[in-house]
Amino acid sequence: MKVCMDIQAALGQRAGVGRYVRELLWHLGAEAGGDTLAAFYFDFKRTGLDAAPPGVEMRSCRWMPGRVAQAAWKRIGFPPYDWFAGGADLYHFPNFIRPPLGRGRKSVVTIHDVSFLRMPETTEAKNLAWLSAEIRATAEKADAILTDSRFSAREIVELLNVPENKVFPVWLGLPKFGPPPAPEAAAQVRKALGLEKPYLLMVGTIEPRKNIPFLVKIYEALKDFDGDLVIAGGLGWKTGPTLRAISESPRKGGIKLLKHMDDVQLSALYAGAAAFVFPTRYEGFGFPPLEAMGRGTPVVSARNSSLPEVLGDAAEWVDGYDAEEWAAPIRAVLSDSARAARLRAAGLEQAKKFTWEETARKTWDVYRQVG
Numbered sequence: 001m002k003v004c005m006d007i008q009a010a011l012g013q014r015a016g017v018g019r020y021v022r023e024l025l026w027h028l029g030a031e032a033g034g035d036t037l038a039a040f041y042f043d044f045k046r047t048g049l050d051a052a053p054p055g056v057e058m059r060s061c062r063w064m065p066g067r068v069a070q071a072a073w074k075r076i077g078f079p080p081y082d083w084f085a086g087g088a089d090l091y092h093f094p095n096f097i098r099p100p101l102g103r104g105r106k107s108v109v110t111i112h113d114v115s116f117l118r119m120p121e122t123t124e125a126k127n128l129a130w131l132s133a134e135i136r137a138t139a140e141k142a143d144a145i146l147t148d149s150r151f152s153a154r155e156i157v158e159l160l161n162v163p164e165n166k167v168f169p170v171w172l173g174l175p176k177f178g179p180p181p182a183p184e185a186a187a188q189v190r191k192a193l194g195l196e197k198p199y200l201l202m203v204g205t206i207e208p209r210k211n212i213p214f215l216v217k218i219y220e221a222l223k224d225f226d227g228d229l230v231i232a233g234g235l236g237w238k239t240g241p242t243l244r245a246i247s248e249s250p251r252k253g254g255i256k257l258l259k260h261m262d263d264v265q266l267s268a269l270y271a272g273a274a275a276f277v278f279p280t281r282y283e284g285f286g287f288p289p290l291e292a293m294g295r296g297t298p299v300v301s302a303r304n305s306s307l308p309e310v311l312g313d314a315a316e317w318v319d320g321y322d323a324e325e326w327a328a329p330i331r332a333v334l335s336d337s338a339r340a341a342r343l344r345a346a347g348l349e350q351a352k353k354f355t356w357e358e359t360a361r362k363t364w365d366v367y368r369q370v371g
Contacts (some may be wrong), residue, residue: 029055113284174354
């Protein structure tokens with residue numbers, strides 16, 4: 001069987017779907033067995049990928065910008081994707097939407113979550129319009145839907161009226177940061193970032209679902225914590241309330257917004273945090289707290305959406321959004337070394353359950369079932 005995967009998101013997005021595509025692509029080739037994998041992207045600007053993954057046939061279209069094809073698909077539903085990508089037995093679209101395909105072509109689509117339907121007010125307006133217009137046709141036409149958690153599978157079945165046997169939850173893998181940084185090296189990284197005090201950490205794109213204005217309230221409630229609050233993530237959409245909450249906070253001097261972290265910096269940030277605090281409102285999977293666990297950092301998390309499934313018994317859970325109710329378990333983690341140690345040990349064990357090799361194997365299982 002020949003599978004062709006659309007990898008456009010890997011070229012333009014560092015986090016989110018782009019990261020999923022890059023990691024999955026690099027592991028699918030090794031799990032192909034007797035099957036074969038091709039990867040297609042529009043490359044009008046001749047950017048391409050840094051390197052070709054082993055065991056993957058790379059295909060590209062250099063005579064037409066991808067945005068032109070996208071505009072044609074939106075307006076007239078033509079020409080079919082396979083005219084550009086070439087032949088395959090099955091096409092995988094990992095970024096929510098299935099473009100037009102030739103008659104009889106089989107497809108798998110990854111719908112990572114449906115927060116845009118459950119919480120439309122948190123979604124970027126342009127993206128909301130595009131997803132809302134296309135997602136139901138995608139769900140109907142796709143032969144199978146991959147998603148990142150059992151929680152998201154239930155959401156897709158309910159909100160898109162999709163048969164349960166068409167939706168396949170496949171957990172994502174935990175990125176391999178490499179060995180933990182040496183304490184001296186990690187300390188140097190943190191010092192270069194201006195972090196010389198103990199700190200609480202939150203990682204994620206600055207957007208409404210992350211609930212960062214409430215995180216600032218938690219930090220303000222921790223009056224006895226003489227440390228910093230570090231928020232690491234690029235600016236996303238609808239950032240006004242978050243940036244105002246930071247600039248108007250009476251503790252703004254201790255709030256550090258770090259926008260562009262490489263893997264070395266991020267690893268050092270995770271490893272050095274006193275606790276990872278995650279008061280998110282909705283997650284289809286939840287990479288950042290799992291990454292924190294993989295670096296031995298205690299996690300205090302909202303108990304909602306996919307997070308109980310992904311983090312298991314390894315987090316300190318909080319129900320609801322009262323700042324004092326969040327401050328109490330954070331204080332407990334900061335002051336009780338035995339409690340923090342238990343969370344660290346449990347988190348490291350939980351993180352071991354998530355590998356990209358397993359994600360790739362289960363993805364091939366779905367391909368073969370459909371193909």
